[in-house]
Amino acid sequence: MSPVQLASKRNRESQPTENGLPRSGRNPAGAFALRHRESARVLALVLLIAVGAAIRPGYLTEHSMVSVLLPAAPLAALATAEAFVMIRGKFVDLSVGVTASAAAVLAVSVSPHGTIPAVLAALAVGATIGLANGIGVGVFRGNPIIVTLGMSSVVGAITLAASGGSSSTLSPGMLNNFGTASLAGIPEVVLAVALILIVTAWWFAVSRWGRMMRLAGDSELGFRVSGGRPVAGTIVAFVLAGLFSAVAGILLASYVQTLDFTIAANDTLPAIAGAVIGGVSLFGGEGSPWRAGFGAVLFGFLTSVLLLAGLSPYQEEIVEGVLVVTIVYLTEKLLGR
Amino acid sequence: MTGPVSPSDTALEPLVSGNALCKSFSGTEVLHSVTVAFCARQVHAICGENGAGKSTLLKIISGVHRPDSGSIVTQGRKHAGLTVHEARKHGIVAVLQDPTLIPTLSIAENFFLGSLPGRAIVRRREMTRSAQEALDRYGLPLDASELVAQLTLGKRRLLEIVRASEQHPRLVILDEPTASLSDSEVRMLAGVIGKLKQESAAIAYVSHRLREVLEFSDVITVLRDGTRVATEPAATLDENGLASLMIGSAVSRVTHRQESTRRRNDPRARGLTGRAIHLGASTAPFDLDLPVGEVIGFYGLVGSGRSSLARSLVGLGPLPGGEITLNGSAYRPTSPSHAARLGVMYCPEDRKGGGLFFRSSINENVSLITLRSYTNRADIISVRRERQAVIEVCRSVKLRPLNIDAKPSQLSGGNQQKVLLARYFAATPDVLILDEPTVGVDIGARRDIHEMIAAKGATGGAVVLISSDPEEVLDLCQHVYVFRDATVVAEFAGSRLTRDALTAAALVSPEGPPVP
Numbered sequence: 001m002s003p004v005q006l007a008s009k010r011n012r013e014s015q016p017t018e019n020g021l022p023r024s025g026r027n028p029a030g031a032f033a034l035r036h037r038e039s040a041r042v043l044a045l046v047l048l049i050a051v052g053a054a055i056r057p058g059y060l061t062e063h064s065m066v067s068v069l070l071p072a073a074p075l076a077a078l079a080t081a082e083a084f085v086m087i088r089g090k091f092v093d094l095s096v097g098v099t100a101s102a103a104a105v106l107a108v109s110v111s112p113h114g115t116i117p118a119v120l121a122a123l124a125v126g127a128t129i130g131l132a133n134g135i136g137v138g139v140f141r142g143n144p145i146i147v148t149l150g151m152s153s154v155v156g157a158i159t160l161a162a163s164g165g166s167s168s169t170l171s172p173g174m175l176n177n178f179g180t181a182s183l184a185g186i187p188e189v190v191l192a193v194a195l196i197l198i199v200t201a202w203w204f205a206v207s208r209w210g211r212m213m214r215l216a217g218d219s220e221l222g223f224r225v226s227g228g229r230p231v232a233g234t235i236v237a238f239v240l241a242g243l244f245s246a247v248a249g250i251l252l253a254s255y256v257q258t259l260d261f262t263i264a265a266n267d268t269l270p271a272i273a274g275a276v277i278g279g280v281s282l283f284g285g286e287g288s289p290w291r292a293g294f295g296a297v298l299f300g301f302l303t304s305v306l307l308l309a310g311l312s313p314y315q316e317e318i319v320e321g322v323l324v325v326t327i328v329y330l331t332e333k334l335l336g337r
Numbered sequence: 338m339t340g341p342v343s344p345s346d347t348a349l350e351p352l353v354s355g356n357a358l359c360k361s362f363s364g365t366e367v368l369h370s371v372t373v374a375f376c377a378r379q380v381h382a383i384c385g386e387n388g389a390g391k392s393t394l395l396k397i398i399s400g401v402h403r404p405d406s407g408s409i410v411t412q413g414r415k416h417a418g419l420t421v422h423e424a425r426k427h428g429i430v431a432v433l434q435d436p437t438l439i440p441t442l443s444i445a446e447n448f449f450l451g452s453l454p455g456r457a458i459v460r461r462r463e464m465t466r467s468a469q470e471a472l473d474r475y476g477l478p479l480d481a482s483e484l485v486a487q488l489t490l491g492k493r494r495l496l497e498i499v500r501a502s503e504q505h506p507r508l509v510i511l512d513e514p515t516a517s518l519s520d521s522e523v524r525m526l527a528g529v530i531g532k533l534k535q536e537s538a539a540i541a542y543v544s545h546r547l548r549e550v551l552e553f554s555d556v557i558t559v560l561r562d563g564t565r566v567a568t569e570p571a572a573t574l575d576e577n578g579l580a581s582l583m584i585g586s587a588v589s590r591v592t593h594r595q596e597s598t599r600r601r602n603d604p605r606a607r608g609l610t611g612r613a614i615h616l617g618a619s620t621a622p623f624d625l626d627l628p629v630g631e632v633i634g635f636y637g638l639v640g641s642g643r644s645s646l647a648r649s650l651v652g653l654g655p656l657p658g659g660e661i662t663l664n665g666s667a668y669r670p671t672s673p674s675h676a677a678r679l680g681v682m683y684c685p686e687d688r689k690g691g692g693l694f695f696r697s698s699i700n701e702n703v704s705l706i707t708l709r710s711y712t713n714r715a716d717i718i719s720v721r722r723e724r725q726a727v728i729e730v731c732r733s734v735k736l737r738p739l740n741i742d743a744k745p746s747q748l749s750g751g752n753q754q755k756v757l758l759a760r761y762f763a764a765t766p767d768v769l770i771l772d773e774p775t776v777g778v779d780i781g782a783r784r785d786i787h788e789m790i791a792a793k794g795a796t797g798g799a800v801v802l803i804s805s806d807p808e809e810v811l812d813l814c815q816h817v818y819v820f821r822d823a824t825v826v827a828e829f830a831g832s833r834l835t836r837d838a839l840t841a842a843a844l845v846s847p848e849g850p851p852v853p
Contacts, residue, residue: 207712207716207717208716211708212708214697218696218697219693222692225651225653225683226677226706227676227677227682229672281696
């Protein structure tokens, strides 16, 4: 929870400085971090892999890499979902994990009727949840934390009721084949996410809507005064978040054999962490889908190295929680926001 | 041009005085050898135009600034300068415009902040009783246990003054005390000031509202360009006399002002017109004509209603009353985006809070409004066309260096303002409202911006220039509306448009009806 609270607290403190220069301009460590933020992230990834390889010589094998990348793929989609609302400005969506779970359960239960209906149903439910969140936050000016947390509770309960609380198994079909297939040793799920991220990142960089979401996040008031429609941007951002959560759910449904109705419920914090670590600002106006995806991969390697180091899953979660908060704090502090 | 004059026969000993105070900020002298004496039982008003040195003088007296030379004398001791803490110890308290009360606490709790009665447990009843006594003594009809949040802004101001008075000060400095007060609250303020005089305090009073200055004060000191030009008993002055002391004689100069290119008979060039516009229920209605092809000035002091009118015209506030038309059809915008689609845009004064996007590039800052014209049917931006257009408009506003990939935070204030204006100049609205476009920019940038505004006025739609700088308005505008107290108090054009006419109209009520 703390990155969000931390963020809103720091945001109040870090108003623009008097001369309009970002704080890092006066702080050599911050200026250094700002200049080398891209290389720092790549370096972190290389270091993590090196540490993994040092702990277990077999870490660099194809099998290990796949076992890290496969769970990182749906997380990358979730981090992208989070990135849209974060870039739009000071928002965070706490319902992405539950939305992904609901989409996964729905995809599995529709899958006897065919893969395409299953995928469409999952996307539709994701978009609907996102639209409701967007209207709650944009039109009714609800606090995004409360609106999306309330949404989590509602969607979680409906998913539980619909699934009867039991695990379900995907019917054999196209979706199942896709989830278990590999191309040149790389799971198709991973390739699909990579492709989606590239297209989305391109779209976000060159489309008017992408630009609008980012500028509205940079200065909502300025955007409004200049004749922009910030509410429309909010709604689009939340709908995209819902859609990408659904994509994460579909990916999970495709390769997880027995699907629990809480499959992705705990993935919201890792998704936020992935986006922030990748360089999406919690204060809006900065970031891109590919950054969120890269952050999620980084996060996946971090998890696997911690487990390799001999931590139990519980210890691993504790260390990870502390690390995430620390990393988010340092990122925002060093980059001067 | 005499020293302090007492209204009574007895010669008064000043409680606090400043002798030959000088102060410069980064090489510019803002206060030149000003001497002023605040005597017991006297309300001493300090008058002057914006930038005359009033607030610098009072900040020196209350310890915020240290004078470069000169001294402050209090209780017979000479100080080369005071700190805020020392000033307070000598009984100098200032009630400034920024609110200092805590809204979530009661009146009584606010009174005793920092010195709550009782040791471990606050003696609430005692606290409330003594706060209530103070309220009653100063004639404020308030309940001490009430929360400050429930009070009007005016009552809060009065409360701050009473709280300051409770510290038995020698000198109370009141900065624009009537700024948010209703008529009945102004009468309460008169009571509070009377009580302070009874208790032998001196009062320094700063206000732009000359009528109230004359009503409340005993002595008036007038500052102009950092120099004291007069100290007179209030009884010897009237509104016009005071205003002419403040303005002095100034030469007006005209450079960019051009002949109107207005085409009177073309209904599509009529621009924006308003009949019987009023901003509030109790303000006087006025008419407004913003024809295409003219630069029109909205002149007035800060807070006189110019910006509120502009903001409400683009849907940033409630629509003003009256009948408004744009090029002949009814104009009722619901939001800035609606106003922009209809053809009216507003460029805000505050570059940092609502103007520029500091995490985005100059390119993205400038192309925001016109972005749609560089996209294809799939909503994809053509980078080449966008950059070409942005470079062109940035060149026309003389942005130097012409690096559109930089971020606005790397620019000087003048260049930041040029980037902001470039965004609006890239668009072609029928009515473009610019709010204080040259505040905080250097002289070179100011000249460039003036040229741009003149050019835009000659070729584009109507350009409205909101300014509190008479030189700027005289330089650029063909027609000027003068604002005071949320309404238009005068209109000037042609030969009637002079510096003295503008500043006098902004300060005092004009004799007779406004100039047609």
